[in-house]
Amino acid sequence: MRNETYMWKILAKTEPEKTLYEHTLDVLTVLKEMMKIFPDVPKLINEPNFWDYVFYALFLHDFGKSAKGFQESLRLGKRWGYRHEIISAGFVACLEYESEIKKLIALGIASHHKEIDELKSKYSTHRKNSPGYERYTKALREIEENFGELVEMMKLIPDLSEEFIGKKLTNFKIPNSLDELLDVFSFAVKSYEDSKSSGIDRVVWLKHVFMRGFVLGCDYLASSGNLEIPLLKNEISEIIRFEKFTDVQLKMQSEDMKNKDIILVAPTGYGKTEASLFWVEKNQNDRRTKRVFYILPYTASINDMFKRFVRYFGEDLVGMKHHRAGYFIYQSFRDREYTPDEAKKFANAFVDLSKKIYKQFKIITHFQLLREIFGLPGFEMGISEMAGGIVILDEVHSYDARVIGLLIEALKILKYEFGARISVMSATFPKFLCEVFKRELEIETFITAEEEVLRKISRHKINLINDSILNGVDRIKKFLEDGKRVLVVCNTVKKAQEIYNVLKEFARGESKLIHSRFALIDRERIEKSLKNESVQILVGTQAIEVSLDIDFDVLFTDVAPIDRLVQRFGRVNRRGRLNYADVFIFTGYLDDDLKIYDKELLDRTISELLKVQRINEVDILNLIESVYADGFTQKQSKIFNETRESFLRLRKEIYPMLSNKIADEDLHRLIGSIEIVPSCYENDYLKMRESGNYFEVVKFFMSLAYPQFFKLHRNGQIYQHSHTLFCLAGYDKELGLLVDEFETNILE
Known part of the structure; x- marks a missing residue:
């Protein structure tokens, strides 16, 4: 049971003020939610006790905040100058696990704010008597005066573990002194970094992804005050009710759709989206906790789909992720006559929750999916959320050979490593491409509209x-x-x-x-x-x-x-x-x-x-098959194969908890576009940015394909100011960017 009589003094946060004890209860409350939502994670990594490890990581993750310098930084606003998570990780010495499990937990604690190699660059303790080692020992001694309170917290582990994860954990010993703690760099970081040279098993890779992903997920939600994660209360078929269903929608409501990956082909306006949601219902678990990811190629498509999902499921359950999502939500609040400050506040909260493991339905771009797969910063939380999830890839016809190659490899990872269910949909889907998806993703179920119906359209x-x-x-x-x-x-x-x-x-x-x-x-x-x-x-x-x-x-x-x-x-x-x-x-x-x-x-x-x-629609299908009878053209095949090979090479270099080489701009280059601001909007952009309205500034950007960007760059028409790219080509509000016109007066 909880100790409500002890006078807990160690602070974890201010604004609002939270003691370490209170914050620990908050993160464990979120962990309890996560365990309900992701019951299959331990099976995916063959670790039945995985949630025990996450419990310990979360219980200990902020113990380093007990240091005198950190407490002064909270109360007096002074900077401590050391990382509390390095000290926190040392408490894994108290756990009675084999070394590899303790290392996993230690790395999960140490990486819950920054990647391990970033910490190492400033705080490494590998050499005794080095400045890094001396700073560590000095910081460690700063927790002495609060050590007794940490001991009192540790005495609660059996009762708190029983309350929050349903299991009374007793496999730990309470330390008698600071000398018993471990130095995370010498204990865990070095051996983990060394594993990069020899490579690590994919299951081990997944363990580290899930450890950091769920530690981050629980800590972020607890810190934002969102301790309860909303879930779908009704069956989707009870929410989406039509007077008449299309044949495709009826097929997707069949019990035959359970535990099936599918390919769905149906004309525009035929109700594919709702059909896919009926398929989602058939592949939900009994508690309706599985996360649903709906992938679309364009932000405009996502904005429209977001509105549709909100009508069905409500704003609490639906999020979206794309680079302009904040602007779209901000504008939606402004349209409802909220003041700019109110709209900013609500948009910030929405974007924040959409990034966390909170919203059950997420509408995202393929870029957002690939961002997680390519290991960009914080990817562990984003991809952990997809574990056991339901993924719908829509409008496949919109993607070129390069992106299709990337998406197939990404979906294979989600299916075979993260246990996701996959649906691939399009209005126009050549058989050869269907066969590629069927073969690579082992999809056996193909759904299409009845030919008799299609002939009438x-x-x-x-x-x-x-x-x-x-x-x-x-x-x-x-x-x-x-x-x-x-x-x-x-x-x-x-x-x-x-x-x-x-x-x-x-x-x-x-x-x-x-x-x-x-x-x-x-x-x-x-x-x-x-x-x-x-x-x-x-x-x-x-x-x-x-x-x-x-x-x-x-x-x-x-x-x-x-x-x-x-x-x-x-x-x-x-x-x-x-x-x-x-x-x-x-x-x-x-x-x-x-x-x-x-x-x-x-x-x-x-x-x-x-x-x-x-x-008619049958003629259209036949035309597509005839044109694509030989599959990709020679040029497309080369792009498709080279992209997949490059992806597989790159993936070997992606490690959880460590900084990875690829950056957002590299991924944009791979996808093929870059964001710029026409020079005629430079003053408006800078004024808006100076006012602090980062949602409004988005409206001045446009996407430019890389070939066009490089051409303008060679012509001296691209320049950078305030970390933003501007284009000196002429611009007309009725005609758009006039790339053949060189804009000379950038102040207009």
Whole structure:
């Protein structure tokens, strides 16, 4: 039982003030929650007593705060100058375990703020009489005056362990003096670092991941005051109720879906998301504690999916992770008429909880998944949360060969090492790619809509034009004059800007241009305007292929690979309100088009499109199979294989608890884009940043593909200021970044 009569004096935190005893109870309360949520972790690492080890790590993790210097730093605001976790780790000397287990616990304690090698660089004690060793012995002596209180806490281990982990632990001895404690560097750090040269077994690797991951997870939540982790209270089928379900949704509600990884293919608007959630229900555990990770390629997709999940499950259960998530949440509070300070407070809290092991449903980008897999700082907590989880990879058609290669390797790790269930979904999914996912992930269950139903979905008529879209302006003008709402999709931003400048003069209604080279502030403004049917003409690039819920009357498009074209088709006659919509495809591609798409794929697409006119969903599937009959092109295969090989080489260098070589910018380079601010927004950006509103500054950024970035950099159009990259190319709020124009007056 707890000792509520002892006058606990050692402080762990201020604002609010917490004694070490109180904070220890808090972290153990969170541990109890974690054990309910992740019951399978001990099985994954063949360590039935793993939660005992985490209990001890958490119980001891802040013992070093008892040092006189640390207590003065809390009470008087003075800096102590030593790391309390180094001292805390030495208390593993009191545990009656074999050496390897004690080392694991010690490393979990020592790394709960910083990576081990970062600590070592400043505090190493490997050489006796070195400055590091002398600082350690001096700091160790500072806990003498509070040693008695630590002893009183340790006497509570049997009762507290029984209360919080359901097991009375007695395999420890209470130390008589500080001399009995261990120096974590000589005891555990050196041998762990030495293991890098010979390599460590994957199960041992996982033990260290889970140890640091759950120590961090419990400590972070306890420190933020979130001791209870919310869980799904009802079955998903009780929450999502439709008058009528699609055949795919009915299949996913079947008992046959239990303990199955799946591939799901169904047209846009067919209810794949809800179908996948019914599959989640079938693969939940009895307590409904499994975490769910929904992966999408674009931030706009994530924002929309987040809103949908919140409608189903509520804000307490749903989080999202992408580099602009804070801005999106901040804006959502501002839209609800919260003051800027209130919106900042709530957005900070939301982002903070989304990073921790708290939200049961998380909507994330593939970048966030790969960030954890590639071992970026703090990855242990993020990837530990995926243990035994349920992972949905959606919109697979949006990824190129490089990213698909990375995602397959990442999903293999989640399935085979972390025990996750996997669902892979897309509206367009060539058989060869299905086979790759089936083979690599050993997926046997393939779900698709019934052919009879698909044949009835016929919304488009194909018209091929053997010319460049740049020569199609007169044809497009006629539809505008007839009052049709026209969508034009180009393969390059430059081409889209040129056509937009010509066509906007002929529109009776509003004209809009959208592509990837708009700052977020302008991109959002344009996307909001598209909800208004007064927009008669929209010119865009691949940016319209996902996320935008738009429905135009007719489409004019550059030729692209068939799966990309199908996504463009889905933006006209989207809801089947017309008998059919005309789709005009210009087959005269230019050299710039070939910088984006493989010539072989474009030629195959054109050849197959010559055979069809009015198409239904079965025709679309057949077209995709015909175009991709030979699988990846030679160029794509090379990229796919080289990426996977590079990933496997790199992964051997990723170690938990240690700093890893790859950084965020390296991962962005691998993914293929970088964030910059157009120079015309520099003053606005700097003023907003100086005001401390780090959510608002996000609206001035835009993503730039690396080839374009390097071109501008070579031209002297990229410069850095206040750790931010700015671009000197011209910028127009209606047209976006004008890369061929050199902006000379950066103060405007």
